[in-house]
Amino acid sequence: MGSNDHKNLDNEDKQKIDQKTNKENQVLHTYDGIGELDHSLPAWWINGFYLNIIFALGYFFYYIMGDGPSLLKEYQKEKNEYEYAQALKKDSSKGASEEELRAFLKEPSRIQAGLQIFQTRCVVCHGAQGQGGIGPNLTDDYWIHGGKMTEILAVVVNGVPEKGMAPWGGILKLDEIYSVVTFIKSLRGTHPPNPKEPQGLLVKE
């Protein structure tokens, strides 16, 4: 508070203030030697309290009594916008064709990138060399969901959730998935040790 105001006060006001501070500095009660003074509530404190109460009431009336959106409504809106944006993106980048995918097999850098992804995401279930484990062997000629690269692409994107194969479409970027699919295809006929028994149908190429 401006202390220089104090100088400009006439005597009467000054007296009032002195009386007030005297009164506030008087011990009202004593308990076991502890005195209690009677200062008035700090203005910033009580006004802050009022402001919070006003905010609370306003919030309550807008969101609960009034037509403020509920959390679920807000979520639904956000989700719709997201899905719309994703749908737009999908259209402009249709999945690669079998030929385009096969062409990737000639790019060592892409196979290398696929290896990286495979090692961090897939080895837990498919084994370090793709020999299989929880998931099937990816080096043999037997495929549960088909051995074409577009078919492999589809499995990796959509997954087989009920069997424990995650839909990677929501986790990896499309380009990363192309790389890992290329890498898987490059494993064909590598015959790693301790292969898992064949699963699915024999696919001849």
Next chain:
Amino acid sequence: MSLESSESSKDQPLKPQLENFSYDDAIVKKFLIMTLVWGAVALLVGVVIAVQLADWRFNFGLPWITFGRLRPLHTNAAIFAFAGNAIFAGIYYSTQRLLKTRMASDLLSQIHFWGWQAIIVAAALTLPLGYTVGKEYAELELPIKLAITVVWVVFAVNYFKTLLQRRERHIYVAIWFYIATIITVALLHVINSINLPVSFWKSYPVYAGVQDALVQWWYGHNAVAFFLTTPFLGLMYYFLPKAAGLPVYSYRLSIVHFWSLVFIYIWAGPHHLLYSTLPEWAQTLGMIFSVMLWAPSWGGMVNGLLTLRGAWHRVRTEPILKFFVAGLTFYGMATFEGPLLSVKSVSAIAHYTDWIIAHVHGGTLGWNGFLIFAMIYWLVPKLWKTELYSVKLAHVHFWTAFLGTLIYTVSMWTAGITQGLMWRAVDPSGHLVYPDFIETVIKIIPLYFLRAIGGFLYLGSFFLMLYNIVKTIAKAPKTKAPDVVSAYRLTPVALSNLSQLGDRPHRILEGLPAVFSVLTLIAVIVGTVIELIPVFLGNQHVAASSSLKPYTGLELHGRDIYVREGCYVCHSQMIRPILSETMRYGEYSREQESIYDHPFQWGSKRIGPDLARLGGKYPDLWHYRHMLDPREVTPGSLMPAYPWLYRDKTDFRAIPKKLKVMKSLGVPYTEMDLAQAEADALSHAKKIADRLISQGVPATVQNQEIIALIAYLQRLGEDFKKGLIQ
């Protein structure tokens, strides 16, 4: 209603009569010494679990010291053993002096003391053994819960009898806070403890799902309010002016902040359940009452700090005042942060992260701890009639503890905000930037190390105090005779002449403790009734109206293992309607999904990922390997290994009784289900085991507990995925 009996009894002489008596300080000493003992234990366990998060190997593969079982031990020991004994020491010391009377019954005081210590020992034995209800800060099993109720009633009876025998006409603000504590803790504890026993050490809460969650957090939040706040404010109002030798700043502020605090606090519980399936009006009440709580909380800090105005120069030289000032400042910080965290959009980032852990420890280490230290440094020389052994050491204690608290809170703030932001990060292509949860864990491990260092400093500083106090007591004179005090007996005041008690209404009330207590009770009941009752009446929240299939016997048994191992301290089961969260875990949780969950397992912290929709995400074999060695499937994981689940056998014979108790709680099991419970569980286990065995798992797996746990984990979220819930 009759007024204070001592005042209305007829045989009292009308002239005031001077009486001699002495205070029971022996009981204060006992509580104080146990404060020191349990404080050391609670902090030590805290440091152990901090280290376990920094490096999983410190779980040592031993069931009874694994993180999930030790964390509840740490919280219970810190709150109920360390803070609890400190509160009792302070209350017994100050109440007798403020009321100018000895406690009404030494016997009841003794029962309170020994009963409380027995409860703590029982907790320290049963929690590591895995006997737990599975609700935070209310983990202790039914027999211990009952013992707590009895001991608390003993304390309350003793306390209110003492109030009636007082020789001081009016009750001081510290006593108001003690009264609020005693009444409300009783209410909270009883309502949150209504369980049905399955066996001596196993019981299920009568509430399920959203109702259980609401009751639990009404309890949990107000345990913070009425165990870690109101009693401490009471202690502050006594020990701070005593230590400073100065009068309390404002009586008016005391009145306004006491009543607003007590009335508003009780509503704030649902701020722990924002974005959950709790009806949104209740969430909103939790949020706005938390916002309104800021000023009432700060009222206590302001009154304390302004009491010290004019004594600031002494803060430099007197460690007791240092602890008070820092303690009140931490209190102010925590009670500003609390309302902030209760705002929905802030909660969206902070909830489930270490930010909350920072918040809690700012309060407990900074406020509760420092206040206790101030009180101990002041009390011990008084009680033992000597001087503190070393003031210098007390200063070192202060600065070490201060630094420890700072390192702790800052590291956890950073960890919390970092992880909270990583969970939400979505790149322009619409993918999560950190789809693997483990990436967000590995990122904050260095901060877990830092936090452990902070905790270690705090623990070390505590031992400095311990040494200081032991030395102080050792040099104390050995005189035994208690001081004799004298005070006038109160003369009765007639009901018709209440104005004799004072000129302001509140002053009159302070002369009527019974009326005061009833008003306090009403103040805390209003919020309780308005929030709890509608959620209890809502028919959609109850099992009877559901057509969903309940857990099978084996799944239920697996769920009990989940509770026993305290998986809920690291895993939530509540997916919030937030886009980045549903992208990670699947559609947001529905109320129906936890309708059979006695207790609910929504959790409050995601040290690991949410498990609400875990079922079917991985094959059984994945879980089999993961639980045996999480690092084998998720390199870098800090989750403990659970080798004993692969040794201990499932107790199939216990299953029918569990279903029976669940049925009596309203879970729709048929008579057939009950009759065939054991056989069904056995064949269910065999099915899972056969699948695993065909994948190369040893044939002994069938009777192992891991099978039951896998059965439960694979059930999580299945109803939703099958479209049984919309």
